[in-house]
Amino acid sequence: MLRPALIAAAIVAAFPAYADSGLDALRAELRAMKSSYEARIQALEARLEKPESPAAPAEPLPQQTAAAPAGNHFNPDISLILQGRYAHLQDAGERRIAGFLPSGGHGADAARGFSLDGTELVMSASVDPYFRGHLILALQDEAAEIEEAWFQTTGLGNGLSLKGGRFRSGLGYQNEQHPHAWDFADNTLMYRALFGEGYGNDGVQLKWVAPTDLFMEFGAEAGRGASFPGTDRNTNGAGSVALFGHLGGDVGASHSWRAGVSYLHAHARDRDSELEDMNGVHADTLFSGKSKTWMADVVWKWAPNGNAREQNFKFSAEYFRRSERGSLLCEDNSAEDSACTGLDDAYRSHQSGFYAQGVYQFMPRWRTGYRYDRLNPGTVDFGANSAFLPATDTQPTRHSLMLDYSPSEFSRLRLQYSKDKSMEGQNENQWFVQYVHSLGSHGAHKF
Amino acid sequence: MRNLLVLFVLWLPVHAQAALNVFACEPEWAALAHEVGGGDVKIYSATTAMQDPHRIEARPSLIAQMRRADLVVCTGAELEIGWLPVLLREAGNAAVQPGLPGYFEAARFVALLDKPARLDRADGDVHASGNPHIHTDPRNILRVSTALTARLAEIDPANAAAYRSRGQDFAARWNAAMARWQTRAAPLKEVSVAVQHASFLYLLNWLEMRTVATLEPKPGVEPALGHLARVAAQLQVTPARMVLRAAYQSPRPADWLASRAGIPALALPYTVGGNARAGDLFGLFDDTLDQLLKAAP
Incomplete structure (x- = not known):
C-alpha cells in the first residue's frame, strides 16, 4: 500500500x-x-540537383535508418486503463459464494450504483539486452496496489524464459488476464472462489516452449504464496508451487485452439475467512493446512480465413478441483449469542466447479456473449466444528449475457445481465453497464 | 550483447545444417525470402493475404513457429504491434529479438510516407513512424531485397554466395519487370481513385496516381454509412475513376460507394496470395496493373 x-x-x-x-x-x-x-x-537539395530515375538499378546498399534521437524514447511504454461501471444489484451484504470459504478480493465487495471498476497503470520496457521489466499498478482511493512488478529474461534462448518478481501465475487460461481484458463485466465464479481475482505471487517462474510444430509450453513457479488460498507464513522457502502445461495449434486457416492443465500447491497458516454459523451470526474462522488445486482449460477461436476483423468467435472453458486439508479454528463468539466456542479441529474439503463462455463478434465493433458458471461445494468436513458451522447443498450457478460495442481497439462499452444464484438462498437479477478505455501505448494481448 | 552474439554464433551451426528457418510476418516477405533464400531456407508465413495484418491473434501456432525461427522478417513501423511483441516475448527465442541480426524489419530500409505531424489517438489508428504498407511500391521491394540478401548472408555465412547470387538474379529480373510495369502504367498517371484504407499509398505514389477520397473516416476506423454518404457527395465534385480495396477487406463499403458513384470497385490482391494470379511478387504487380489499367482505359 x-x-x-x-x-x-x-x-x-x-x-x-x-x-x-x-x-x-x-x-x-x-x-x-x-x-x-x-x-x-x-x-x-541533393535530390533536386540530381533527379532520381525511378528504377535506378545501381542503388547503393540501403542503410538501416538510425533510430530516432534519444528523447523520451528511453522511457517505458505507458498505458493507462480507465474502467468504470453502473451496477444494479440487490443489497446482499457480504457477497459470499455458498459453500466456499471466502477468498477476499475484488469480487466480494461489489459496489452498487456508479463506481470506478479498476484504474490501472501499466509500464514496460527493455531493461537491457538481457531483461525486460513490467509494472502494473492498480490505483484505488488512497492506495496503489502493485498487481505485478517483474522482470523477464529475453536472452536465454532455447525456448526458456525466467520471470521473477510479483506476477500473475501462468495457471489456467483467464488467470493472466486483468479485468480490462475479460469478456464480461465481472469475474467468473470459479476464479472468484479460487483466488479472489486471479492468482498472483511473489516468486520466480521458469517457462519452456518446445521446438515443435505443435505449440507446447511448460512452466514451473515457486513463490511466497501469500495470496489466497495460501497465506504469508513468515518462513524461508517457498509457500506455494505451481506447475502448468499448455498445448495449442491451428486447424485449417480458420480455427485455433489451446488447452492445458495446471496444478497449484499452497500452504496456509491462520487463513482468515468470515462465515455465518448455525445461528446465522458472523463467525471468524482460521484455516491452517495445505491447499491443492487442479485446473484444466481449453480455448477455441474461430475467424473466417483467420481474419478476425469482421467476424469471430471465441469459446473458453475451465474446470477445477480443489482439496484442502488441515485444521479450522472457529473463534469464540458465544458472547454475541452464537455457536462457535473457539474450537480448533480437523478440516477437509473437496470442491470443484467450472465456467464455459462463448463470445461472438457478429459484425465489426459488436460482440455478444453468454457465460455459464457452476460450482460444486462438494464435501466439506468441519470436524468437531460441524456442530457450529452449517453445511450447504446449494450449487452456486450463474447465467450471464453480454453485449459490447467497441468504437475502436482502445474503447469498449458493455451491457450485461446476469441471473445469479451463487449466494445462499438468493436469486438475483444483475445489470451492469461498463466502460473500458485504454490510453497510451498500444498493448498487445495474448491469445 | 557480445556474449549473446557469441552464444548465437555457437548455436547457429546446429541449425544451419538444416535449412534456415525464416518466420515471415506477411506473405510479401515470405515470397521475397523465397526468391533470395531458395532451397536454403524454410519459410513460414505468419499471415495470409486474406488476413488484416493489423489485427492478428498471437496464436499458439505462431509462438511455436517463432520458437524455431532463425530469422524473423517483418514490416515493422508498428504494423504488427498488436501481436508480434507477444510472439517475441512468449517464444523464448533469443536469436530473433529486436536489435539482433535475426530480427529484420523491412520498413527500416525504405523511406516511409505519411509520417503523422502529431500523435493523437483522436486521429485513429495512426502509425508514429509512417504508413507501413511499403511493399506496394516495387522500388521498395528492391531495396528490401538488397538488405535481406545481406542479412541472410550474415546469419548463414555458409550459404552467403548462394544468397548473393540469387539476390542479384532477383534484382535483375525485378528491374526488368519494373521497367515493363512503368511503361505499361503510363496511362495511369494522374488518375484519381478512392481507397478503403491507406493500404496503397506507396503503389499510388509510384504510379503517380491521386487519392481523392478514403472510405475510412480515420485510419483503422470502420467506414460507417454516414461517412460513406459524405464521400459519395464529395466524389460528385472531385470524381474518382475507381474504388480500391485490399483482398482481405470487406467488400461492402467499396461496392456500395462504387455502385453509388457508377465506377468500378477493384479488389486488388494487396499482397502475394491475394488472388489466383498473385502467386508470387511478379504476379502480384502484374495483376494489380492489369486491374488498374482495365478500370482506367
Missing part, C-alpha cells in the same frame, strides 16, 4: 528524462531536431 505522495513520486520517477533535467533535455531535443532538419534539407 502506498500513500498518494508516494504514488506521485513513483510516477515522477518513471519519467526521468523530464524530471531530472527538463530544460537540458528540451535543449538537447531542439538541437537534435535542428540537426535532423538540416540533414533532411541537404538531402532534399
Whole structure:
C-alpha cells in the first residue's frame, strides 16, 4: 500500500528524462531536431540537383535508418486503463459464494450504483539486452496496489524464459488476464472462489516452449504464496508451487485452439475467512493446512480465413478441483449469542466447479456473449466444528449475457445481465453497464 | 550483447545444417525470402493475404513457429504491434529479438510516407513512424531485397554466395519487370481513385496516381454509412475513376460507394496470395496493373 505522495513520486520517477533535467533535455531535443532538419534539407537539395530515375538499378546498399534521437524514447511504454461501471444489484451484504470459504478480493465487495471498476497503470520496457521489466499498478482511493512488478529474461534462448518478481501465475487460461481484458463485466465464479481475482505471487517462474510444430509450453513457479488460498507464513522457502502445461495449434486457416492443465500447491497458516454459523451470526474462522488445486482449460477461436476483423468467435472453458486439508479454528463468539466456542479441529474439503463462455463478434465493433458458471461445494468436513458451522447443498450457478460495442481497439462499452444464484438462498437479477478505455501505448494481448 | 552474439554464433551451426528457418510476418516477405533464400531456407508465413495484418491473434501456432525461427522478417513501423511483441516475448527465442541480426524489419530500409505531424489517438489508428504498407511500391521491394540478401548472408555465412547470387538474379529480373510495369502504367498517371484504407499509398505514389477520397473516416476506423454518404457527395465534385480495396477487406463499403458513384470497385490482391494470379511478387504487380489499367482505359 502506498500513500498518494508516494504514488506521485513513483510516477515522477518513471519519467526521468523530464524530471531530472527538463530544460537540458528540451535543449538537447531542439538541437537534435535542428540537426535532423538540416540533414533532411541537404538531402532534399541533393535530390533536386540530381533527379532520381525511378528504377535506378545501381542503388547503393540501403542503410538501416538510425533510430530516432534519444528523447523520451528511453522511457517505458505507458498505458493507462480507465474502467468504470453502473451496477444494479440487490443489497446482499457480504457477497459470499455458498459453500466456499471466502477468498477476499475484488469480487466480494461489489459496489452498487456508479463506481470506478479498476484504474490501472501499466509500464514496460527493455531493461537491457538481457531483461525486460513490467509494472502494473492498480490505483484505488488512497492506495496503489502493485498487481505485478517483474522482470523477464529475453536472452536465454532455447525456448526458456525466467520471470521473477510479483506476477500473475501462468495457471489456467483467464488467470493472466486483468479485468480490462475479460469478456464480461465481472469475474467468473470459479476464479472468484479460487483466488479472489486471479492468482498472483511473489516468486520466480521458469517457462519452456518446445521446438515443435505443435505449440507446447511448460512452466514451473515457486513463490511466497501469500495470496489466497495460501497465506504469508513468515518462513524461508517457498509457500506455494505451481506447475502448468499448455498445448495449442491451428486447424485449417480458420480455427485455433489451446488447452492445458495446471496444478497449484499452497500452504496456509491462520487463513482468515468470515462465515455465518448455525445461528446465522458472523463467525471468524482460521484455516491452517495445505491447499491443492487442479485446473484444466481449453480455448477455441474461430475467424473466417483467420481474419478476425469482421467476424469471430471465441469459446473458453475451465474446470477445477480443489482439496484442502488441515485444521479450522472457529473463534469464540458465544458472547454475541452464537455457536462457535473457539474450537480448533480437523478440516477437509473437496470442491470443484467450472465456467464455459462463448463470445461472438457478429459484425465489426459488436460482440455478444453468454457465460455459464457452476460450482460444486462438494464435501466439506468441519470436524468437531460441524456442530457450529452449517453445511450447504446449494450449487452456486450463474447465467450471464453480454453485449459490447467497441468504437475502436482502445474503447469498449458493455451491457450485461446476469441471473445469479451463487449466494445462499438468493436469486438475483444483475445489470451492469461498463466502460473500458485504454490510453497510451498500444498493448498487445495474448491469445 | 557480445556474449549473446557469441552464444548465437555457437548455436547457429546446429541449425544451419538444416535449412534456415525464416518466420515471415506477411506473405510479401515470405515470397521475397523465397526468391533470395531458395532451397536454403524454410519459410513460414505468419499471415495470409486474406488476413488484416493489423489485427492478428498471437496464436499458439505462431509462438511455436517463432520458437524455431532463425530469422524473423517483418514490416515493422508498428504494423504488427498488436501481436508480434507477444510472439517475441512468449517464444523464448533469443536469436530473433529486436536489435539482433535475426530480427529484420523491412520498413527500416525504405523511406516511409505519411509520417503523422502529431500523435493523437483522436486521429485513429495512426502509425508514429509512417504508413507501413511499403511493399506496394516495387522500388521498395528492391531495396528490401538488397538488405535481406545481406542479412541472410550474415546469419548463414555458409550459404552467403548462394544468397548473393540469387539476390542479384532477383534484382535483375525485378528491374526488368519494373521497367515493363512503368511503361505499361503510363496511362495511369494522374488518375484519381478512392481507397478503403491507406493500404496503397506507396503503389499510388509510384504510379503517380491521386487519392481523392478514403472510405475510412480515420485510419483503422470502420467506414460507417454516414461517412460513406459524405464521400459519395464529395466524389460528385472531385470524381474518382475507381474504388480500391485490399483482398482481405470487406467488400461492402467499396461496392456500395462504387455502385453509388457508377465506377468500378477493384479488389486488388494487396499482397502475394491475394488472388489466383498473385502467386508470387511478379504476379502480384502484374495483376494489380492489369486491374488498374482495365478500370482506367
